[in-house]
Ligand SMILES: [Fe+2]
């Protein structure tokens with residue numbers, strides 16, 4: 494079989510090879526393509542190009558299709574499919590960073606990721622959560638009226654600054670933990686990477702706005718307690734994705750939902766109310782992903798629940814000797830809910846913080862129950878959660 498192609502004035506240095514390739518595709522191996530054209534270097538370039546691509550030439554301007562280009566794709570493999578429903582359980586290490594659904598040429602590098610099993614990270618909710626998260630990104634500069642006029646009594650301002658200082662510390666860990674896992678998960682589970690990447694971006698904004706509010710009135714930042722940092726250090730040390738998302742997202746960020754709601758109600762200035770509101774919306778997605786993944790994994794792996802239980806117990810034992818939440822944060826929360834130093838107001842503030850801790854505990858028990866723990870066990874495990882909230 495033979496054919497003819499006229500490149501006209503286009504040489505192989507100006508894209509002519511695409512025209513030739515396109516024409517060759519219609520020919521069988523061994524088929525002949527007569528190449529015409531006016532480019533003076535055409536014959537020289539054609540010979541060199543043909544050798545490189547595994548074709549041969551005859552009489553200078555006839556190409557004979559070789560088998561190399563089709564041989565290149567023998568042994569090629571589809572890396573699953575584009576749709577989330579086509580995610581495979583164990584993507585091949587030879588797929589490496591190929592797009593899910595791509596035809597992967599054989600012979601590439603073998604790339605291993607720490608986490609290459611679907612059920613260790615997946616949640617069917619991931620694609621929807623990612624879309625929702627991407628649509629809900631806000632601009633810290635535009636979403637908050639940083640110039641809003643307000644003046645607080647110095648002690649109330651100091652209480653806000655203390656709480657903000659504490660929040661920044663916690664947000665930093667909430668960024669580092671998912672960011673670390675992000676680089677350890679096989680990119681075949683694309684939507685999980687996307688969810689974690691946006692989660693990290695959310696935390697970056699939270700760090701930003703809480704730090705800005707802390708410094709808004711020019712005062713120095715508050716204190717960082719050793720107990721709080723000890724609690725956060727245990728989150729950084731957890732190497733298992735399920736256990737880390739359990740401790741961070743379900744228990745820690747779950748508990749933070751109550752804290753942020755509390756601050757949204759009791760913060761004495763519009764900036765603090767606004768930023769805790771914005772952060773809370775993001776946090777509810779982080780909790781939702783943690784829950785969705787753990788529900789997925791728990792349904793398939795009967796050993797997960799006992800491992801979750803011992804993760805809480807282990808962490809509790811490690812933190813036993815620490816104070817947990819630093820007293821300055823606790824006292825600041827009381828003062829914010831009180832609004833003044835009137836004894837009756839302080840008593841009201843104290844009761845509000847007790848109520849907050851009760852709401853946090855209830856939330857944890859509800860989530861633990863949803864993960865399949867019997868109510869009595871859920872209550873016992875919730876009580877072992879770190880006093881640092883996160
Ligand atoms: Fe956050």
Ligand SMILES: [Fe+2]
Pocket residue numbers: 667696746775776779
């Ligand atoms: Fe978060």
